[in-house]
Amino acid sequence: MSHAKPAFVRLAFVAMAAGVILSAVGRSCPADGIAVLANRDDDDRDGRPDADDDHVNGAADERDLTAIVVPCPAGARLVRVVADNAPLRFFLRDGEGWRHLGLGRAEWPLAEGGPADLTVHVEARDWAGVPETWMGQGNVAVTFEGPDGPIAVHDLLVCMAPVRLLPGTARVDEAYVATGRYDNAAFVARLRGILEGLDVPLVAHPTSDWREMWMQDTMEIAVAATTDSSMHVVLAGLRGHDSFPPTLLGPDVAVAEVAKPRPLAGGDAWADWYGNLEVSVPTAAHQQGRVIYGRNRLTGGSFHPDVIGFLTAQHAQSPVWIDTSWLVIKHTDEIVAFLPGEDGRGVILVPDPAEGLRLLGDQDAAEPQAGRRREANARIARAIEAMLVGDDQAPRAGEAGDAGATGLLALLGLDESRVVRLPVAFDVPAAGLLDDGGVTDASSLWSNPVNALVVNGTVICGSAGMPSGVQEICRERFLAAGADRVEFIDDGVYQKNHGNVHCATNARRQDVRPQR
Known part of the structure; x- marks a missing residue:
């Protein structure tokens, strides 16, 4: 099995990058969709699918995550990520390790003078069709808030890589x-x-x-x-x-x-x-x-x-x-x-x-x-x-x-x-x-x-x-x-x-x- 460097999808180039991803997997999905794997292999060999825990289980597991990069607006003090009816888990790189942000939704404070871009890593818990009501597409809303309320909201479409x-x-x-x-x-x-x-x-x-x-x-x-x-x-x-x-x-x-x-x-x-x-x-x-x-x-x-x-x-x-x-x-x-x-x-x-x-x-x-x-x-x-x-x-x-x-x-x-x-x-x-x-x-x-x-x-x-x-x-x-x-x-x-x-x-x- 070969893996390449994870895809970093910048908001400004979502349509272009996702178009490459989705044409490669043959997925019927809008051009601005971002392909995500259901991370159900077992990279750490603990007998459980990786998506069933809240850890990034080493470098091999990291390669199964999709990194989404969005610009961080000036004055933002908090970011909220919400997956609309999509079984997605979010992670943030924290120094040499990883921080689990949450399943389905997460929010955390942003330091003043931080990086110009926010990078969130995401995995899916299940394939499309599991359960049968989950059809493999979902919306992820990334909201930046400042002292006086929301500054920017980005709506991203996530599609499961098909089996x-x-x-x-x-x-x-x-x-x-x-x-x-x-x-x-x-x-x-x-x-x-x-x-x-x-x-x-x-x-x-x-x-x-x-x-x-x-x-x-x-x-x-x-x-x-x-x-x-x-x-x-x-x-x-x-x-x-x-x-x-x-x-x-x-x-x-x-x-x-x-x-x-x-x-x-x-x-x-x-x-x-x-x-x-x-x-x-x-x-x-x-x-x-x-x-x-x-x-x-x-x-x-x-x-x-x-x-x-x-x-x-x-x-x-x-x-x-x-x-x-x-x-x-x-x-x-x-x-x-x-x-x-x-x-x-x-x-x-x-x-x-x-x-x-x-x-x-x-x-x-x-x-x-x-x-x-x-x-x-x-x-x-x-x-x-x-x-x-x-x-x-x-x-x-x-x-x-x-x-x-x-x-x-x-x-x-x-x-x-x-x-x-x-x-x-x-x-x-x-x-x-x-x-x-x-x-x-x-x-x-x-x-x-x-x-x-x-x-x-x-x-x-x-x-x-x-x-x-x-x-x-x-x-x-x-x-x-x-x-x-x-x-x-x-x-x-x-x-x-x-x-x-x-x-x-x-x-x-x-x-x-x-x-x-």
């Missing part, structure tokens, strides 16, 4: 996997070997809980940044069985519990697992990408609405949904993924069940299974196409909260030339062919290449049950889509449980910081 998800194409500096419940020693050894060649450490989390074996689903590692400081923000698990995310709290890493586990069952039992939440690559239309989450058109169930509300409140990556009803696990990371493309403009990866079935042939199935398989894959192909380009009769993608028929490509600012199709065939149970022409409870017949892990240009793709011809086609298409290298790994221990490499792993990725 943003990072695309799978962003560089990785640490990867994660779980061990203990499944016999995955060979998988972990092979994965570690690949990552060592990329100079990326692999952290293995021991667990006896089968849910934690799906490391992608236990957390989402996001980021929040101003021009001069940043921290990773771990969105903690939503299943009530996620012991790993809290262990990551530390310097430059915050852990955010933005929703509570829900009692889910049936086809939506896995809806709140983080494999059901992705983000697209940046495009000209959406420079920070857009959050993508799964929605079951058959039940109306979707990824946790409180998390979607939290991400919406960031005003950075407006969420969209895709239909996941046709899958048995119903996760977005089985349907869409992204690579940079040969030109760096981004491509979207999706399954191609028609090609997958053609490459498989009918050697693995007799009637009536073969007929059911042909029909199922044809229907899945139509569902994926409807998701991409839109379908007025059976919407498969839309804006959050909207059941409209907009295609995902239009929602992301992509066109059909940016689609890369990867061959994979699916099977469904006898009841999986629905009377309305749809499909449900489909599972891939081999490792789904869409559910791969991308690490610094290398695609790590599962190979369990995958025909050799399919492997070569996938390799060629990954490379044509901008990958530097492709590594295959036997993920059979996960494939038999309806998941693959992406489901089994997680990664801390680096933020892409725009140039100042």
Whole structure:
């Protein structure tokens, strides 16, 4: 994590300085807004977020503060700072140390003949959307008073630096996997070997809980940044069985519990697992990408609405949904993924069940299974196409909260030339062919290449049950889509449980910081 010198925002130059800050974080905020971090990492390693105490916890914590500098008028004897409905804490440098001024408001006397400028440091206690009534913007009034009353009042707009998800194409500096419940020693050894060649450490989390074996689903590692400081923000698990995310709290890493586990069952039992939440690559239309989450058109169930509300409140990556009803696990990371493309403009990866079935042939199935398989894959192909380009009769993608028929490509600012199709065939149970022409409870017949892990240009793709011809086609298409290298790994221990490499792993990725 890199930090630069704190930004000193002078009142006369607020619009210019804040404009630089906010363009860097992609925040929708007026030009005179000042970006502030929610200081919820743990720089002093005391087990508590820094914003929960009234201290500046060393030089690293100081870098997470925003310094606001305003001119001090002649004759001022007292200054009052009031944050209007904003969870802000104020500090003043006092010699070599720091003085805590207050939470939400503060006032203190000014010495006659003091400095020409007043410098106040500020941190936020919480992200936008926590609580849901806090939308991430607030007014700070700085009032100077003399012997006869107010001399000058400055109204400043403060905006929270948004929490943003990072695309799978962003560089990785640490990867994660779980061990203990499944016999995955060979998988972990092979994965570690690949990552060592990329100079990326692999952290293995021991667990006896089968849910934690799906490391992608236990957390989402996001980021929040101003021009001069940043921290990773771990969105903690939503299943009530996620012991790993809290262990990551530390310097430059915050852990955010933005929703509570829900009692889910049936086809939506896995809806709140983080494999059901992705983000697209940046495009000209959406420079920070857009959050993508799964929605079951058959039940109306979707990824946790409180998390979607939290991400919406960031005003950075407006969420969209895709239909996941046709899958048995119903996760977005089985349907869409992204690579940079040969030109760096981004491509979207999706399954191609028609090609997958053609490459498989009918050697693995007799009637009536073969007929059911042909029909199922044809229907899945139509569902994926409807998701991409839109379908007025059976919407498969839309804006959050909207059941409209907009295609995902239009929602992301992509066109059909940016689609890369990867061959994979699916099977469904006898009841999986629905009377309305749809499909449900489909599972891939081999490792789904869409559910791969991308690490610094290398695609790590599962190979369990995958025909050799399919492997070569996938390799060629990954490379044509901008990958530097492709590594295959036997993920059979996960494939038999309806998941693959992406489901089994997680990664801390680096933020892409725009140039100042």
